[in-house]
Amino acid sequence: MRSESVAAEAVPQNSIIEDEWGRTHASGVHVGGRIVLNIWRLMRNEVKLNMYTAEAVAETVLRRKIPSLPWKVLAKWFESGPGRARYRSIQYILERAKLNLHIMNQLDMINRTSELARVFGIDFFSVLSRGSQYRVESMLLRLAHTQNYLAISPGNHQVANQPAMECLPLVMEPESSYYADPVIVLDFQSLYPSMVIAYNLCFCTCLGKITPSKADTLGVSSYTPDTKKIRNLIHELLYTPNGVVYVPSKVRKGILPRLLEEILSTRIMVKQAMKKLAPSQQVSHRILNARQLALKLIANVTYGYTAAGFSGRMPCAELADSIVQCGRRTLETAISFVNSNDKWKARVIYGDTDSMFVLLKGRSLKEAFTIGREIASAITEMNPNPVTLKMEKVYYPCFLLTKKRYVGYSYESPDQIKPMFDAKGIETVRRDTCGAVSKTLEQSLRIYFECPDIDKVKKYMQRQWTKILSGRVSLQDFVFAKEVRLGTYSARASSLPPAAIVATKAMRADPRAEPRYAERIPYIVVHGEPGARLVDMVVNPLELLAINSPFRLNDIYYIRKQIIPTLQRVFGLVGADLNHWFLEMPRPGREAVGKRHSLASNAQRTRIDYYYISKHCILCGELVQASAHLCQNCFKNENAVATALTGRTTKLEKDIHHLAAICRHCGGGDWCIESGVKCISLACSVFYERRKVQKELQSLSEVGVRTELTNVIHSSCSEAWKYFGHTYHSYGLEPQCYYISFI
DNA sequence: CTATCGGCCTAC
């Protein structure tokens, strides 16, 4: 999203000094007396997307497709003088400007931001422009004043010299496996705020470390505890597992516990108020929901404030350690309680910071819910207020892969009929893989969860690989998009990351293509010369989508480096060997001619695929030599060729007509001032489909007149065909469509 | 082939 201002007039940009912070945080547009919102930056926090172009945001937020026209086309239209074309170019820009308002409206940004401002007690723009420390301080300071505390902030050197934090949250190493039995997931609700309240942990209740170390500091200030006095009173004090002592609340109630108590109890009140609302009171419901979310947010970042060692204004390592260590002890106690309680015959198989995964071997879903509730209330009972263990869900079945990575079918109540597909940390929820990986992974997991028969997964995957190898796929599923931060990359590294390579290449052609800091730049992997590194094989998707592109999708890279390793990590746990599945797979075109290949020759074939450009006969799908359109058999049968070509061409022309009609309606405008649709939105599936059909049509039109010539020349130069486009040109041939793909 | 590092993204 390039134009993001909600501003009438902008001062020249060079009058503002753009420093590092401005580059990474500001909007780039400054208007006196106005608040300028960078909607692109706002959207990054609002919705989780692969790319944040206006088209992508409009599609998810507004459920509306909008066109993306190249600047070149717009400029040409505008310069064509008064008339329909110029009108269209202006209308296009106006539509984009209005889009900003629609998006802001749809997401209720202004009201929600205002609500945050009210809850935290800060001004509107600070909600968006400043960090969470500011919010915590705002609330903390206000409360501290009522208790007659005076706030004095430490200096930079004091913050820098504070002792390092020593305590770590508990992250269990899971028993990586497939679990066919119910696994209940229990969470401590707001664990860290609960610890602060339950144990009265605060800056103002901390007496320091009782086990004397070299420390003559507490947090950022110099302080030496009177250990003798403290030891004498130890039975009246609170002693946390990291060796720090706090006064109990009856002696002095801490500011932090008081603040968090108010936040949590207010949140409960707000949630109760929400339940009482009539269905017609939607506006009030939205406001109350925004309010309770704001309260949850502030409760959760309060711990971060005490632990903000790098950037913090008032961190306290001992306090932060106490919070972490109390939390850890709470979880560890709960885990060993479950493990040692024979009546449940349960075993904790994983836990992270505040959560517990409990395996109930041989039990039913219903029994799991009963036992889960028993465990939750038993452990809540064991702990001081307001510590609460809640049964979140039951996985049935699930895979635990590694720390922070798991996936399962989840049930939130015993009467739930249809389970939810719930994945954490794996490729289905990550944005550093492409659609081909996340979709095949999710689908094969669903297949396996529905019926744990690995053969079904195998069949499914082999079908997908066949589709990929024969090009019957949308290139949209092969686009990676990763954040690029130019200027932050290590000078010692041999090359930039792939997305940065593509970005800098675009900047060489046009300096205005410089990406925003942390903009997600799309790229796609194409075939390269033998031994090429990944960074040598990445291009802008538009380069591959161009009608006369010399590039070919590196299907083997996607299968062998992306899809297989990802699925292997999951299904390897149930004995699958994905590489073997791939090698024994019937190859595209092979079935058609009834040939069977041994494993060895398939392995060899795979290597050849990797190094040499090959493609498929447009009629039977048989693998053919680079840029030949037909296999030998089809080539010989002239009549069949003529009939097939005519039929295929007619169908494709119908397809392209249909697709163009969709594109004409997109955005409510007719963009066909010239012939052909000009939109190049990488967020739009229709664009990929349109290019695919166009490419095939073009090569079909060529095949009739060029077949003979192409076959002759290419049988003689196939050895030289190693350096894709370059060699091709040296033979005086127009680069044709290499990406023919259908069966 | 293994160890290590930089980069990216996620869980909590």
Add this chain to the structure above:
DNA sequence: TTAGGTAGGCCGATAG
């Protein structure tokens, strides 16, 4: 002047 944290997995590249 601005700026919550740590743990942790995995890819790709390079050095040994």
